[in-house]
Amino acid sequence: MLLLILLGPIAAPAQVSTISLTDGWEYLWGDSPIADDGTLVWASGEPADANWRSIDFPSNPPDRNGRHHAWFRTTLPMDGEWRDPVLYIYSVDLIVEAYLEGQRIYRYGNFNARGEGHFAGWPWHMIELPQDFAGKRLYFRIYSNYTDIGLWGEVKLMEHAELLGYLFRYSAVDLIISIVCLLLAFLAAVLALIQSGTRYNFPPIALFSFASGLMILADTQVSQLLLNIPLLWDYLAAGGYYTLPIAIGLLLEHWYTDTRMRLIRRIWQAHLLYLIAALSVALAGWVNLSTTFPVFDLLLVTSLCLLMAVIAPRLPRLNGEQQAILGSFALFDLLLLADMAVAHGLLPWTRVPVSSGALIFALALVAISLREYSRTHKELKRLNLRLEQEVAQRTGELQTLVKRLENFSYTDPLTGLHNRRYFNELLEQSAAQARRQGYSLTLVMIDIDHFKRINDRYGHEAGDSVLATIAQRLTQYFREADVICRLGGEEFAVLMHGTEAYDVKARTEALLETLACTIQHHQEMPLGPVTISCGIASYPLHATDPLALVGLADKALYTAKHAGRARTHVYA
C-alpha cells in the first residue's frame, strides 16, 4: 500500500511526445493478391485504391460476414523531428504483418501460403520505423478467426526511448497490486494451514488472491519485458481469470445451508470444469486459447446474474462484514463487466482498473478474516484465562489436601500428638541446630508402667483411653516449646530445647506425683492410678552427638523400670 502511495505520482501518465494515430484509417476486407515477383499487391496500395473505405479505428470493420482477413492502412503524419521512431500498438487480433510502402517492416505470428496462422498471444507491439517515415503509407495485413479483427486499444507514434517509460508508467500500479495480491494469497494460505473452521475460511481467499494476482501480473504489459513468451502469459491470465468465479463460489457457498448452497456449488463446479476443459483443449491445439475467452465471458455473466439473484434477497439479513464482502465483490464485478464490454467493443477503448477492484476485494476479505481471526484469538485467550484460574483454584485445593495428608502422616490418630516419623525428622533438625548454635538439648523418654495389665484387665479400649489421657496430661504439663511425641505403644518422647537434664528431672518428678494421685477412669469406671517411668539424657552433658540421646534416654528409662518403675532416672 505504501508503494502504491509512493508510486502514485510516478505512475500517473506523463506528457510525452507521442502522436496517437487516430485519423485517416482505411480498411479493406480480404487478403491481398500476390504479384508475379511474390510481393503483396495491396501493400503498395495503388491497384486497389478505389476499394479502401475509411474507418475511425483499424478494428472490426462493418459487414465482416465470417471473413478472417482484413487490411488497414493510414498515412504517417508529417509533424515533428524523430530520432528513433517506433510505432506502439496495445494489441492485435490476432496475427499481423506491417508494410511501409511495399516493404514489410514487421510480422507477428506465422502466415501460411493462404495467409492464415495460429493465435500467438496478445502482447503489445513495437514496430521500428525509418526516420523518413513522414507522409508514407503504412499497411497492416491481419488474419483473425477470433470475434475481433484488427488493431486494439491504442496505436501511438513515439521515440523508442520513451516507450519503456510509457509502459512502466501504466504498468507500475498493476505490478504492485499483483505482488500485493500474491502476498495476500501466501498469507491466507499460511493462515488456512494453521487455522481451520472459521466462518470466513482462508482457502478460498488464498485462491482468489492468487488467481487475481496471477491474472493482473499476466495482463501487465511489463510482464512481457520480464519474459517474452506472450502465449505463456495469456495462458496464465486465462488460468487466473477462469479461477476467480471458483474462489468466489467457494467463499459464498458456506453462507448457506439450503438449496442455494447447492446452486452456488454447481456454479463454481461448472467454472472448474470449464477451466480444466478450456485450458486442456487449447493446450492440445484443438482450439485457439483466444476463442475460450468469449465463451468464458458468457459463462461468467450468467454465473454473476445467478449469484446476484441468489444473494440479493438475503442481503438485508446478512451481517455488516458479509455486506462489506458483497459490496467489494459487486464493485469488482462491475469492473470485470466493464472490461469485458470494452474487450467486445461494446464500450469505447479504455484501461479499466480491474486490478484495483481485485485489490479492494482481496483486502476486504483479508481485513474481515483477520478480524474474525483476532476475535477467535481473544475468545481463546479468555478461555485460557478461565482455565488458568480454574487450575489455580484446583491447585490451591490440592495443596490444602496435601497439607492435611502431610499432617496425617505426622500425627498419631489416637492421641493427636506427633508420631515417630515426626520425632525422627525433628530430632535430626534439632540436633543440627544444637550443634551449630551450641545450645543444649534434653530428651525425656516416658513409658507407662504395666500397661499390658490395663489392657488385659479392662480391655483394649480402656488402654486406648488411658493413652489419650496421659497424652493430654503431657501436653498440659510441658511447655509449649517442648515437643511431645508418641513413639508407639505406650512410649512417649519429649524433646526440649535449651534445657539441662537436672532441671527436667525435677519437672518430671512433679508430673509423676500428679499422676500417682490421679485416678484414671474409662466410661466412668475407675481404673486406679496409672504411673509412668522416665529416662532423661542431655546434650552436650551426656553425649557429644545429639542423635545419641535416644539410646541414652532409653538406657535411663530401662534403669528407672528396673529400679521399680514410677520414677525418673537421668542417664549416668
Ligand SMILES: Nc1nc2c(ncn2[C@@H]2O[C@H](COP(=O)(O)OP(=O)(O)OP(=O)(O)O)[C@@H](O)[C@H]2O)c(=O)[nH]1
Ligand atoms: N490399648 C492399647 N494398647 C497398646 C497400644 N500399643 C501397644 N499396646 C499394648 O501395650 C502393651 C505394652 O506392654 P509391655 O511392652 O509389656 O509393657 P508394660 O506392660 O507397660 O510393661 P512395662 O513397660 O515393663 O511397665 C502391650 O500389651 C501392647 O499390646 C495401643 O495403641 N492401645
